[in-house]
Amino acid sequence: MESAPKHKVLDWLNDNFESIFLVIGLISIILFITWQVIYRYVITQFIERAGAAVWTEELSRYIFIWISYLAVSVAIRKRSSIRVDILYDKLPKRWQDISWIVVESLFFCLTAVIAWYGWGQIERLLRFPQLTTALRIPFLIPYLILPLGFGLMCLRLIQRLWAQVRVCGLKDSCIGFAIVVIICAPCFIFEYIPPLTALFGYFVVLCAIGVPIAICLGLSTLATIISADTLPIEYMAQISFTSIDNFPIMAIPFFIAAGVFMGAGGLSNRLLKLADEIVGGLYGGMGLTAIVTCMFFGAISGSGPATVAAIGALTIPAMVERGYDKYFSCALVAAAGCVGVMIPPSNPFVVYGVAAQVSIGDLFMGGIVPGILTGLVLMAYCYYYSRARNWRGQEKKRDMATFGHAFWDAKWALMVPVIVLGGIYGGIMTPTEAAAVSAFYGLIVGLFLYREMSFKGMCAACVEACETSSVIILLMAMATLFGNIMTLEDVPGTIARTILSVTNSKILVLLLINILLLIVGTFMEALAAIVILAPILLPVVTNVGVSPLHFGIIMVVNLAIGFITPPVGVNLFVASGVAKAKLQGIARMALPMIGLMLLVLLVCTYIPEIPLCLVRK
Template sequence: MDGAVQGKVSIFSWLNENFEKIFMVAGILAITLFITWQVVYRYIITQFIERAGAAVWTEELSRYIFIWISYLALSVAIKKRSSIRVDIIYDKLPERLQAISWIVVETLFLVLTLVIAYFGYGQIERLLTYPQYTTALRIPFLIPYLILPFGFGLMALRLLQRIYGQIRVCGLLDSLIGLGVTLIILSPWYFVDYMDPLPVLFGYFALLCVIGVPIAISLGLATLSTIICSQTLPIEYMAQVCFTSIDSFPIMAIPFFIAAGEYMGAGGLSKRLLALADEIVGGLYGGIGLTAVVTCMFFGAISGSGPATVAAIGALTIPAMVERGYDKFFAAALVAAAGCVGVMIPPSNPFVVYGVSAQVSIGDLFLSGIVPGLMTGGVLMLYCYFYARKKGWRGEQKTRSMASLGNAAWEAKWALVVPIIVLGGIYGGVMTPTEAAAVAAFYGLIVGIFLYREMDFKQVCASCVTACETSSIIIVLMAMATLFGNIMTIEDVPGTIARWMLSITESKFIILLLINILLLIVGVFMEALAAIVILTPILLPVVTGVGVSPLHFGVIMVVNLAIGFLTPPVGVNLFVASGVAQAKIERIAVAVLPMILLMLLVLAIITYCPSVPLMLVS
């Protein structure tokens, strides 16, 4: 009897830990296969079967699965407390206040999830009364919309579990203090009949960010507060926008690119690219450092993620540099800086987010990022070379020849095909960015499992979960930013700021200088993707007003915010490099300063010489 009870408890514990992950793994693999099939069907099947028609169901079904796994993955992020947030104040608090702050943060998060779950259920009731069906598969809209009450209800459950655990850590008194602070923050909802929308919107957003609420949730709660205090929109609108804002085929490129990087990294890509880069530049002064930069450029052309590049390449190159006598802090700083190239050279998740936000061609943005990425990689390599020469750090002395280079290139051949698939597919007009990303992810699976044979079932599942979790944080951020942006549009915030800046000066040079300074400051405190979705609708009217194209501005914004990956307290590349090198982040931040100055020089060139970043765009 006891054994049966124990078995039930262990099954319950396993489900509690892995319930969402089952859907995430199945979902990301399914949509990868569906979109890959869409491409194969269009270009191969239709060539052999007359009247084959179009596989329109693949895109429709994939979009709805994508929405489901994005919100389910957020539940996993809640359990791990992995989110994009500003934690400057949090880091300086004593341990007791840090524990209390989690009560405040997670209770506020819970309020938002309960509101969206409640009004999401209202959407279900409406669809039960007035049934609607999808275009291709004639699925009742009720089914995809179930994610609102189900997904946000599950988030609420996970938050309650976290809050309960935190109450046990804090004790009754501190928990009551945390709940009291939460009630004070929300008190205007009950005691104020009407407030002007903009002070509520920006006031709540700033307050919530400062106290450590995840930026996406801060956006959602600030919008909810404005709706309650200012009656700007119906509150039911929030649940609907949480669905419609991410029901977008272009946005699906984000999880696919992240998945491709995860699959190829787990499948043995990194060490093969490293061996190839070592053959190219490893014999020079600073050889292993130069190798690290080149490998980051290769890997960035697959993963599209700065932190992922630092983690994958840094784990191999930083210990190797230290072993060869390099300063540990220089080694970590160099890899952290080189990781920034990963968001410039296509594919690039920030370019995807900007393209969706600004309605600019993602393919053109990818092309425009190539030159800035190569320039940044070039200046970092030059700095590494001369600094290593000054210190006497030589590359590994071994025989390098055309034969050894050919062997290394042959070993890395399957990895080198990925950029060809992505860029060739997009610019050859064969695939959309989302289709290219899905095919790259599918190819990464095949390479890792069958060609390199370094991925097993467990690693595949872990890579799928990581890809879903990482992308879900970005996707939810975009959904909440849409809500926030709609309030700003109603109140004409972008137009007001544009008119104000243009009233000060109409000089393109000065306005671009001011915007660059603003973005550099924002990059110090806010993660790049969050800054893009919040600031694009505000700043785009300003720059277009002085004749800057949205395409050029996208490059300026992404390169600018990429520097934010290196600036504490939100410099995620620094944090990753610090963890890999087991080195103090303060020392790494000092070592990276000359590299930041060189990147600022690249930023100045691409800002004031638009022909440089746009030279590849027809």
Template sequence: MTTLVLFGSFAIFLLLSVPIGIALGLSTFTTILYSGAIPLQFLMKELVTSVDSFPIMAVPFFILAGEIMGKGGISERLFKFANALVGNKTGGFAMATIITCMFFAAISGSGPATVAAIGGIMIPAMVKQGYDKKFATATVAAAGSIGVIIPPSIPMVIYGVVGGASIGDMFIAGIIPGLIVGFAMMLWAYIYSRKNNYKGSDEKTSFRYIWETFWDAKWALVIPVIILGGIYGGIFTPTEAAVIAVVYGIIAGLLLYRELALKDLPKLFIDSSLTTATILIIVGTATAFGRLLTIEQIPTQVANMMLAISESEIVIILLITVLLLLVGCFMDTLAAIIILTPILLPIGINLGYDPIHFGIIMVVNLAIGFITPPLGVNLFVGSGISGLSIEALSKAIIPYFLAMLFSLLMITFIPELSLWLISFGD
């Protein structure tokens, strides 16, 4: 009955449009009152101890780094370089937009932040180039989801903390899957553009022009190299890498690109603090919610139920995939990782999956949730920029959803795509 109260109250709060972090906390509080066997101090203790972690400190710093770099002239330079590579091809503007999102993903670690930073520039620019507004918005919203797959990734940090996995290995493992998802989206962008006669620019791309745009964007492109190289080279931890990203972003914006002024910093600090506060509330309440699940032995019950359905590894992993896709439609990515990792990771390990590979599967699954209604955060950000309705955007994004789903199946059933780069460090 306690389990029913926990999930029932959570569902009611969601139906009442209570924010996910508050809904998790209220449902936990309600269950504690109903149970009577758990002290009220349990909730307060979990809210504090869940965020009292050195690895968790990477989250606010990566958020701040993304805010700074989004305002420091980096987005425009990344696009110019991407456009120099593919701009003269059929659908070149769309493919350049996706590549730009992939570059920015290697800086921000956030899906919505990627959509906001790139969408404000690229959606109007694509429409001006003759692209359909729905396709342009869907392209940016979908490509923004790569923000949590290509490292650094905030969900990967949370998975590493909850699942006891190496955050550095998670970052390295996400590189190839992120590229696969990006290339799958570029393939659809090319097919759609060819069908609708969206030609590239008439300018012939020369090696000299590519080099010039590359050199102009070099301070942005070197950021992922510093972050991943430093982490995997043992020079600094992921948390320290996040701090370095902030310092580097300020230097690049103020001194190198000179598109960021000192007067801009207070607003960036405030915006990132608000985002961080929201995320840490979700982390705290989701941790308390998940701990209650463990007390009620729900993870064990779910694991036994899934393993009893079939002896086939393929059937079970597909069931897990369907579960994660459904959860991604209704629950915040970070909350889902905190709650479901203790439930699903033991099942994955029992099936023979490496914890790092399984973490990538979870992150890619839940990344799809950024573009699936009713939650679909990227859809709301894209809609806010373009003025399109969520319904129209949801239809336009279906082909990108299928591209991500195909990529997910590849990543799930070909472990080497996630683990190959890690093997070089062994």
């Protein structure tokens, strides 16, 4: 009888082990960085010689690294990843099941290597102890995440593999493991494979079979190290830590957390009511309301799919109920969700800013005009399309009094962009500090002002934010490894020289790069494309006189279109799931909207004064 409660406890720990640390860790670093801002502007005003709270940043960085890699284990259990699944979707069910054996076995190979050599780092730090700069704690403590975090990933992958073997059966499982051996064999059969052949050959093959892109980057780097001896293999563990020991990268989980907190705290309904007061009475009023709400919500979440999920769940059923075509409704919200990655805060801008060493604050300001332009052209299309079909807005009283009431009700939500942009551009906070303060603000609003987020909801929101950001963080860490091999082999320089040998025309170079990015955006997620392509394409555009800042705006606006282009149009998938509508029908309805967004892209590309008009000179 006593064993049953023990089993329940063990099952609960198995399901929630990482979550405990994620909730405590995320809340801690939000509070630490918020305290850092308060200390700088309040405490130091009243206490002489208070000094600087440098420990907060250092401690937050190390906690951030720990929770990022612990959250990957949660993503493994839920199979959350950024991957190319074109081939996977076409496979019969049996081969889809076998493909998971292949994917998770290869994933295990990478995590096992990093865990093993991560322990090597710990042994070196035991022999030659080092202390951190501010806290003076042994470096051994933060570096323990390498063997522990990646070891936990190995454990979760073994659990997933065991469950998948039971699904597939012995014969099909053996087929899956045999495919893994065949994929790995060239590294050990051939004494030497040219670095670029190994790097790009493995990357293309692994992407094609549906391995998560972060793992494709890491495994292709590992294959290159083994087959071409380009770098010491221990380097992989070292870079897995140092590449994300970076204060600006911490903005990503903070912005995601702010969006999740505000969404769970009753934000979406209030923004929807405000947008309805502004445009709801016009032709296509509900569609226009959806677009404006997406623009508001994008200014909080920084994520396209999150915007579509939060707003689409409310607006798509309402539009269908009022007689709108279901596929048009889905396509409109999916397209409007693209604005979420242009209007600040924007996770792609943070990733690009880190990768290209460009001011994230300037990138945020540069994204405002393209985001608003995209919203306006979609609103114009919605208006004329709806007018031709006599889709009217909801008939109800709208005047300054009702607008004032809706505005006042949404005031706490509308303060988030003010905090972020005002803090950054006013020189009060760094982007990471502004992100932490906005997450703290979102937490307070959800728990105490709107009072629609419970303690349990807060814990779930923390885990969701960590899981979502961990996929991005792992991608950036593995992209650093991949990029270092490319730098050693002078890939960016070679590509730049090749393109510039064909033409020196700025117009043609930008046109060719836009076409390349549009093609890449149809099968690769925006963040993955940025971390891989930004270092390659930057030398090309700077050689023809395009600033890294302007190119960052071009890149994000271009790849935002990829959110609604099949086969990897993430926003289309989210809208399809929300409305239970066929993807093909939504994609067909989205074509005119894609055309309009391409016009905005051309304007931003060839008239830089427009997107850069708000950037401080």
